Amino acid sequence: MRRAALVLLTVLAGLVALAAPAFPALSRYGALPRVADGPVNVLLAGVDVDYDDAAAVWPYPPKPEAYDQRTDTLMLAQVRPDGAVKLLSIPRDTWVNIPGYRWSKINAANPQGGPELLVRTVQELTGLRVDAHVLLSLGALRALTEAAGGVTLDVPGRMKYDDNAGHLHIDLQPGRQHLSGEQVEGFLRFRHDNLGDIGRVARQQAFLTAMTNRMTNPLNWWRLPGMVGALHQNTRSDLTRDEVGALLGAALHGPRISTYTVPGDFGGPTWVPDRAALSALIAEHFRDPNDPRGLRVAVLNVGAPDGSARQLREQLLTLGYQNVWVADAPRADVGTTVSGAAAEQVLRDVGHGQLSRDAGAPGADVTVRLGTDTPAP
Template identity: 30%
Template sequence: MTDAPIRKKHVGRWISATIVGLIVLALLAAIGWYFLRINPSVQQVETIETAFPEESLRPEAEEGPSQPVNVLLLGSDSRAADGSLLTDLGDRADTILVAHIPPDRETIQIMSIMRDSWIEIPGHGMGKVNGALALGGVPLMVQTVEGLIDQRIDHVAIIDFEGFEGLTEALGGVTVDNDLAFSYQGFDYPQGEITLQGEEALIYVRARYPFSDGDYQRTHNQRAFLRGMMSQLMTRENMTNPNRIADIFATVSPYVATTDTVDLGTALSLGPSMAGISGSQIQTFTMPTRGTGMEGSQSVVYINQDGLAEVQAAFDEESMTTFQPAPER
């Protein structure tokens, strides 16, 4: 009489263990399939072999279950003759952005750093921020930006603007809220919501000559484009569909170089927690400045140190759902 309950208990445990085992196997199979599906595209992504400065020169790594994620994005204007995005990068990367993802994963902040920003470059005195690339490559640029935001950079990505053409087509176009109408190189960009594809998108993010304030409006437009692109990328449909992600990644991968910190594990850990972030939760702004001036023969942009301190404090918070960037310019 006492054996039946024991047998039932053992059978129940066996069934539970079997179900758990099947779930684990299914999960592993899904991850394996995902990796095989996306792996050919991964092989096309150029790796930035040396991207970070010596550990002693960096902010301390924070500990805990959920930490902010900071990605340094460098925009390259054209691919070098040898096909590498890293060749002569100091002469070609004229777009610098920091994407900040707070610990609560409820918003994304994209901050432009004006390429002519007059700052202290570690070990080299005052200079334009873009000069860090020419003076010390990506590691010095990372160290310089870490000093500006007072946080660690976790990942670095270099994007060839040529890749924007294919990416916009893979997304079926990117809808941008264009606040200033202009025409350039045969394309018209009216004020308001516009959908960009192919070469039209590439010209939009590159244009600076149509504007009286040049780089200010160009960086503003680049962030508007990124905001629209990320809103479309980060729909739940995309972020939870391995086929869709693989197809998009395959389109853009030949035009991207990243650190080896950007891997499948990173995608699997960040993707689900950020699925469904809407356009209103993606904030874009310029690192606070106080206008332009001259340093010798160089035209430079001066940093608003009080405004920068506010950004540093906001980046250090658990959540940035109430953060409001200061008005630009």
């Protein structure tokens, strides 16, 4: 009996040791898998290192990670309840209008206004609401790869580059091979080919697909606590337990990954998005058919303070609605009503009022009539 107890205690100690790296993440994000009502959109952003140029040594050492530098990698991941995962890569040099700032490369949004401004910029670019963000330090994917025991990838060509200031040394031969964490970092950061940042985007997508396959392989499940711990130590996120539960529920059905890139073309040192092609891509692959933000919404001011209709239009556009317009209507002493398809869901985004069966405005799927109960702008 004592020998059996000793064996049992040894096994339990081993399991605890294996699971220990995941304990901090579990205490922060621990949740049971659940079936979500719809897709969860998570923005993944790899953040550059800030080096201490006042240090007395060379190469300059990195400062403590504050997650406030430019974004080197940007992906919008849509995770659906059935396990389908759609990844939209946004090149770091994408030329956008950063709200309240100016036209610039999208990688400037995070240092200008943190993850909140970055999220808003991505929402305005894509028309998709971002439910949560995850900022990853430069060492996140290296640490994840080491915890996973490496990952097998196809190196498309010779990669040789040295940057002493950036602590980056890349030396990879072409061909399919099993890469260490350091090698993966070089594979993902290499930009010195004819494709530049677009080539990096393709390699990022290949890495995430390969890593997902490795994580879902039952032979590697014993590594999962270490991988979870590695990510937790190298990320900053606003994911809620409810969202984590939805992601875990989706993972039980897959995942099945599809990858896309913001369409566009090179414009000097920037990537100029093709807005029409991007809208078509979003509509075909990312728009939830049950999501009211793809509907045509008319906003009528029938009894609200002046400017209320324009303010609501801006509010809905910020939430990801694609087609919202303001129309004229006779004044009346009535409350706010919402009528038409998915009116109940739109009402939640309006924030006040009642459902109605009144006829809608011409050409609209949903009609919002702002009444006297509307707060002043």
